[in-house]
Amino acid sequence: MKFLCVLCNEPMRLDGVDGPHEGSVTVFFRCPECAHQIALLTNPWETQLVKSLGVQVGGRKDPAAPLEQVRTHLADQGGAGDAPACPFSALVAEAEARQERGPSTSTSGLWTPEAEARLQRAPAFVRPMARQAIETFAKERGYERITEAVVEEARSQVGM
Amino acid sequence: MKRYKDIVGDAGSNIIGQVSEQQARLAQRLASVEHVVAVVSGKGGVGKSVLTVNLATALAEGGLTVGIVDADINGPAIAKMTGLRGRRLGLGEEGIEPPIGPAGLRVMSMDLLLPAEAAPVIWETSVQSNAYVWRETMEMGALREFLADTRWGRLDFLFADLPPGADRVPNIVELLPQLSGLLFVTVPSEVSQLAVKRSLSRAQGLGASILGVVENMAGYFCRECGKVGPLFEGGEAVRAMAEEAGVPYLGAVPFDPEVARSADAGAPHVLARGKGPAAEAMRKIAETIRVSVMSNPSH
Numbered sequence: 426m427k428f429l430c431v432l433c434n435e436p437m438r439l440d441g442v443d444g445p446h447e448g449s450v451t452v453f454f455r456c457p458e459c460a461h462q463i464a465l466l467t468n469p470w471e472t473q474l475v476k477s478l479g480v481q482v483g484g485r486k487d488p489a490a491p492l493e494q495v496r497t498h499l500a501d502q503g504g505a506g507d508a509p510a511c512p513f514s515a516l517v518a519e520a521e522a523r524q525e526r527g528p529s530t531s532t533s534g535l536w537t538p539e540a541e542a543r544l545q546r547a548p549a550f551v552r553p554m555a556r557q558a559i560e561t562f563a564k565e566r567g568y569e570r571i572t573e574a575v576v577e578e579a580r581s582q583v584g585m
Numbered sequence: 586m587k588r589y590k591d592i593v594g595d596a597g598s599n600i601i602g603q604v605s606e607q608q609a610r611l612a613q614r615l616a617s618v619e620h621v622v623a624v625v626s627g628k629g630g631v632g633k634s635v636l637t638v639n640l641a642t643a644l645a646e647g648g649l650t651v652g653i654v655d656a657d658i659n660g661p662a663i664a665k666m667t668g669l670r671g672r673r674l675g676l677g678e679e680g681i682e683p684p685i686g687p688a689g690l691r692v693m694s695m696d697l698l699l700p701a702e703a704a705p706v707i708w709e710t711s712v713q714s715n716a717y718v719w720r721e722t723m724e725m726g727a728l729r730e731f732l733a734d735t736r737w738g739r740l741d742f743l744f745a746d747l748p749p750g751a752d753r754v755p756n757i758v759e760l761l762p763q764l765s766g767l768l769f770v771t772v773p774s775e776v777s778q779l780a781v782k783r784s785l786s787r788a789q790g791l792g793a794s795i796l797g798v799v800e801n802m803a804g805y806f807c808r809e810c811g812k813v814g815p816l817f818e819g820g821e822a823v824r825a826m827a828e829e830a831g832v833p834y835l836g837a838v839p840f841d842p843e844v845a846r847s848a849d850a851g852a853p854h855v856l857a858r859g860k861g862p863a864a865e866a867m868r869k870i871a872e873t874i875r876v877s878v879m880s881n882p883s884h
Contacts, residue, residue, distance in 0.1 A: 426595065426596075427589060427592050427595055427596060428596055429586070429587055429592070431586065434586055434587055435587075436587070436592040436596065437596055438596055438597055439596045439597030439598060445711070447711060448710075448711030448712055454596055469710075469711050469712040470712055470715060470718045470719065472711075473710050473711075473712055473716075473718070473719045474718060474719045474722065476710075476719075476723075477719040477720075477722040477723035477726055478600075478604065478722060478726065479603075479607060479726045479729070479730070480598070480600050480603040480604065481598070481603065482598050482600075483597065483598055484597060484598050484599050484603075485599075485603050485606075488606075489607075489610075491676065491680045491681050491730075491734040492681060492730050492731075492734050493730070494723075494726045494727065494730055495695075495698065495726075495727045495730055495731075497709075498708045498709050498710075498723065499698065499706070499707070499708065499709065500707040500708060500709045501709075
């Protein structure tokens with residue numbers, strides 16, 4: 426899909442992504458010539474269709490993690506008996522253990538308690554990926570601390 | 586006014602680039618796999634998954650390195666049939682470590698990711714209604730990730746056990762341009778043959794390579810008297826159908842309750858009880874496939 430500014434006859438450029446909220450994503454575009462801005466608002470089926478392609482609106486900054494699409498979208502149905510509720514708990518535990526074993530990889534000092542609490546509200550299987558994406562986002566913009574505002578900014582711009 | 590083709594790239598998401606990257610990642614992973622065989626049926630219940638496991642095991646027992654990707658996302662059976670249900674997947678630097686099954690089979694299946702035996706595959710979404718709009722795309726995405734993100738290592742053969750239906754053929758052909766060939770499975774019933782004919786026509790229309798047709802449940806093997814009796818009407822009908830379609834008839838496998846019991850026990854029949862007529866037939870078909878695929882440079 427491409428957007429053309431009819432007045433300038435110039436392709437519009439991506440200017441930001443917000444959402445999804447209640448299944449809808451708002452994608453902002455701006456004309457590089459006249460700065461006219463428009464917003465594309467997807468319906469839930471359109472949002473889901475894009476998700477099912479395994480692509481990220483706004484572009485991908487890092488290579489996809491293994492089984493990223495399945496891990497992100499498979500519903501957490503709760504476990505039976507002693508089975509873990511999260512189908513990826515074993516994978517995630519291993520990834521976290523690996524992170525802990527790595528040399529000086531702890532970034533906990535970067536995060537304010539409020540931002541950390543907000544991260545913990547995300548499903549367990551997306552947390553490692555979300556943490557990495559937000560830290561990369563913060564580093565690129567020169568933020569020294571990850572606050573709730575930075576998390577929100579990352580969420581709207583990266584499309585998490 | 587500018588048209589679509591006049592504008593280079595998209596507005597900034599680079600969706601086509603992201604899809605190309607997915608395809609490149611898949612191609613890179615499968616570069617160490619010599620031959621990919623997709624196992625197809627027209628209808629469900631013809632024993633396709635059991636046959637897949639036994640053919641793969643027979644080749645592995647013959648000294649080849651073999652993997653199976655369970656492409657049936659909603660009805661995965663391969664983990665159970667290889668005794669791997671409940672096994673933990675490892676996350677390595679280069680991707681997901683597949684569990685190792687009988688005869689060294691490397692297996693990837695949605696079943697290895699589900700939390701409980703009765704858990705269905707449910708995708709997180711705000712729109713469960715009208716999910717037909719996107720569900721098939723999501724399933725193909727999952728299959729692509731299973732193929733691309735599993736650390737298969739060097740394989741001589743990778744079998745893809747597809748869900749039943751003619752509609753699956755174009756999907757797998759498009760996803761895997763490096764496919765060595767499609768293997769069709771039917772039982773002798775007219776209903777099953779009718780369905781597999783449609784799948785064959787679809788594959789031929791796409792110009793896909795077809796390894797041949799296997800006739801499963803061709804007669805009933807009685808362990809008491811040691812004879813194979815009729816199970817379906819039809820005689821040579823499947824062979825005739827294959828000849829009419831111009832594809833090889835690879836052989837007939839009789840129904841043996843031990844084959845089903847072995848599958849339930851997670852020990853492929855050719856491995857556990859190798860001397861019955863069903864095991865012999867499956868070994869022979871596996872060898873035919875091996876020779877056909879490995880002697881053809883285009884595979």
